[in-house]
Amino acid sequence: MSRIKQARMIQTIAVTVTGAAALFVVSAALFLLAYIAVRGAPAISWEFLTDVPSGQMKEGGILPAIVGTLALTAATAAFSLPIGVAAGIYLSEYAPRGKSTRVIRLAISNMAGVPSIVYGLFGLALFVILLDFGKSILAGALTLACLTLPVIITATEEALRQIPSDLRQASLALGATRWRTIYRIVLPAAAPGIVTGSILGLSRAAGETAPILFTAAVYYKRQMPDSIFSDVMALPYHIYILATQVTGRPDDIIWGTAFVLVGGVTAISVAAAAWRSTQRRKVRW
Amino acid sequence: MARQSSPISVSFRRTDTMPTPSSSRRRLGRPAKSRAADGVVRSIIRLNGWSAIVILAAIGIFLAYGGMRALSEVGFWTMMSGREWYPTIAEPRFGFVPLLIGSAAVTITALLLSMPVSLAAAVFISEFAGKPLKEVSKSIIEFMAAVPSVVYGLIGIAVVVPWVKETFALDSGLNALTAAIVLAFMIAPTIVSISEDALHAVPNELRQGSLALGNTRWQTTYKVVLPSASSGILAAVMLGMGRAIGETMAVLMLTGNAARIPGSLFESVRTITGTIAAEMGNVVQGGLHQSVLFTLGLVLFALTFFINLVADLVLERQRKRWRR
Numbered sequence: 001m002s003r004i005k006q007a008r009m010i011q012t013i014a015v016t017v018t019g020a021a022a023l024f025v026v027s028a029a030l031f032l033l034a035y036i037a038v039r040g041a042p043a044i045s046w047e048f049l050t051d052v053p054s055g056q057m058k059e060g061g062i063l064p065a066i067v068g069t070l071a072l073t074a075a076t077a078a079f080s081l082p083i084g085v086a087a088g089i090y091l092s093e094y095a096p097r098g099k100s101t102r103v104i105r106l107a108i109s110n111m112a113g114v115p116s117i118v119y120g121l122f123g124l125a126l127f128v129i130l131l132d133f134g135k136s137i138l139a140g141a142l143t144l145a146c147l148t149l150p151v152i153i154t155a156t157e158e159a160l161r162q163i164p165s166d167l168r169q170a171s172l173a174l175g176a177t178r179w180r181t182i183y184r185i186v187l188p189a190a191a192p193g194i195v196t197g198s199i200l201g202l203s204r205a206a207g208e209t210a211p212i213l214f215t216a217a218v219y220y221k222r223q224m225p226d227s228i229f230s231d232v233m234a235l236p237y238h239i240y241i242l243a244t245q246v247t248g249r250p251d252d253i254i255w256g257t258a259f260v261l262v263g264g265v266t267a268i269s270v271a272a273a274a275w276r277s278t279q280r281r282k283v284r285w
Numbered sequence: 286m287a288r289q290s291s292p293i294s295v296s297f298r299r300t301d302t303m304p305t306p307s308s309s310r311r312r313l314g315r316p317a318k319s320r321a322a323d324g325v326v327r328s329i330i331r332l333n334g335w336s337a338i339v340i341l342a343a344i345g346i347f348l349a350y351g352g353m354r355a356l357s358e359v360g361f362w363t364m365m366s367g368r369e370w371y372p373t374i375a376e377p378r379f380g381f382v383p384l385l386i387g388s389a390a391v392t393i394t395a396l397l398l399s400m401p402v403s404l405a406a407a408v409f410i411s412e413f414a415g416k417p418l419k420e421v422s423k424s425i426i427e428f429m430a431a432v433p434s435v436v437y438g439l440i441g442i443a444v445v446v447p448w449v450k451e452t453f454a455l456d457s458g459l460n461a462l463t464a465a466i467v468l469a470f471m472i473a474p475t476i477v478s479i480s481e482d483a484l485h486a487v488p489n490e491l492r493q494g495s496l497a498l499g500n501t502r503w504q505t506t507y508k509v510v511l512p513s514a515s516s517g518i519l520a521a522v523m524l525g526m527g528r529a530i531g532e533t534m535a536v537l538m539l540t541g542n543a544a545r546i547p548g549s550l551f552e553s554v555r556t557i558t559g560t561i562a563a564e565m566g567n568v569v570q571g572g573l574h575q576s577v578l579f580t581l582g583l584v585l586f587a588l589t590f591f592i593n594l595v596a597d598l599v600l601e602r603q604r605k606r607w608r609r
Binding site for chain 1: 322338343403410414422442470473503504507524533561562570578585596597
């Protein structure tokens with residue numbers, strides 16, 4: 001066999017093998033989605049979504065867990081958005097090029113890799129014990145906010161960097177101050193990117209279990225939360241409890257809960273991404 | 286990227302501080318007011334810019350603070366070298382070795398399973414796939430990263446546990462191997478997307494040069510592109526490793542949680558993360574056991590901190606290399 005023929009054959013083999021690997025990873029993801037849908041969808045009913053759990057968690061619905069997760073996520077957004085967006089603005093618009101900025105960047109990407117259980121311990125030590133918030137929406141949301149912060153900062157910075165500097169210079173040339181330029185010109189232009197990135201980060205926070213294990217989530221609670229100092233049920237924690245602690249596992253309830261969680265998170269992420277791309281098509285620099 | 290607006294900001298500051306004799310007495314006019322606001326906002330925003338460093342430092346400080354009692358009463362090296370973990374008996378033993386081995390066994394196995402497939406997939410997506418195929422597979426893999434870890438644990442219980450139990454004829458499917466298989470899928474998106482970025486960052490001139498010399502696409506890939514991207518790929522694998530060590534819920538649900546030094550992958554293990562998650566809920570507030578768990582958290586934090594730091598430095602260097 002000539003060397004050229006041999007090289008071509010190896011090329012074909014390589015493409016086939018790597019292609020098979022890519023196909024494998026992609027089909028694993030699709031399998032995940034299909035499996036949750038097939039096992040979870042039949043359990044969904046109006047009662048399931050609007051009832052409280054009953055019969056030692058083996059019957060009834062998951063309303064308190066849905067409400068708890070929504071409350072936690074909303075409170076997380078309230079804490080992490082202002083700080084995260086401000087930090088993103090700092091990095092994109094104000095930060096000098098130098099050592100301190102480099103350290104901040106390293107800290108942000110390092111924060112993204114801190115295990116979620118470590119955030120849980122941190123939240124327990126600071127918010128639950130030291131600040132005495134107890135197991136509450138407040139403590140859980142502050143913990144989740146720390147975890148979401150790097151995602152929001154990065155998303156904001158990236159979105160701001162997409163805005164051409166001509167826009168800033170035009171505004172500054174008209175006599176606007178730095179902040180006015182950012183607030184009136186740069187931020188509105190970057191809003192779709194910031195919002196979408198933040199939603200992706202927040203939807204990931206909604207699915208986290210380890211950080212709320214000791215800071216917010218409880219096993220069972222009939223009442224709806226009445227203040228940010230209430231503890232709550234949460235969808236991911238409910239799945240964990242049903243899968244490991246409840247004997248005689250009620251299969252449809254677990255998979256129904258998983259379906260609600262994954263379906264909700266996915267639907268919101270897809271919607272956010274789709275909205276961003278329509279916004280992008282509207283504006284052209 | 287150069288901040289092109291910076292020269293403007295310099296001249297800006299100059300007008301800002303230009304003293305007009307009576308300016309402090311006069312009522313502030315609109316431009317002066319908005320200039321004052323500008324300064325206030327600048328300092329608020331700078332403060333927020335440092336939030337990441339503050340939080341990272343606070344995590345270290347509070348974990349160390351929580352672990353103080355254990356560090357003084359039991360001692361760091363006694364814990365790190367202790368081979369027994371019996372935290373709740375009358376004379377408790379707080380040895381981390383079984384937990385460290387548990388984490389290492391699960392993490393290394395997951396990496397070995399995930400790395401070949403993930404890297405091959407990254408090569409295909411970056412080098413051989415057409416644009417539509419590339420976009421579609423990237424977003425599907427991104428979805429995989431967004432699935433909550435507790436759901437991975439659930440699917441592991443439903444699918445992987447029975448499979449491992451039957452295939453290897455075991456009494457129980459809850460063991461290190463099962464957890465590692467599920468973890469391998471969980472870290473695949475990280476490894477694929479970061480190494481794909483690294484491959485993508487290799488300048489096209491290099492590929493074209495190699496192709497022009499008569500190399501096939503594959504020869505170009507493994508002789509030119511892969512070596513150029515090697516540091517980024519290394520970083521991708523390290524970040525995947527950091528993720529695997531820190532993963533909690535799926536591991537907690539799948540390892541079986543026996544805190545003893547395992548003889549093989551088919552035995553039940555207990556990881557660092559699983560121990561913290563399982564035991565922290567049942568400890569006495571301010572007790573020794575709680576303090577030991579904080580120390581364990583500190584060990585985990587330090588471990589992932591250094592893995593991530595090295596990976597980030599490698600990535601940063603690579604980014605600079607191609608920016609020229």
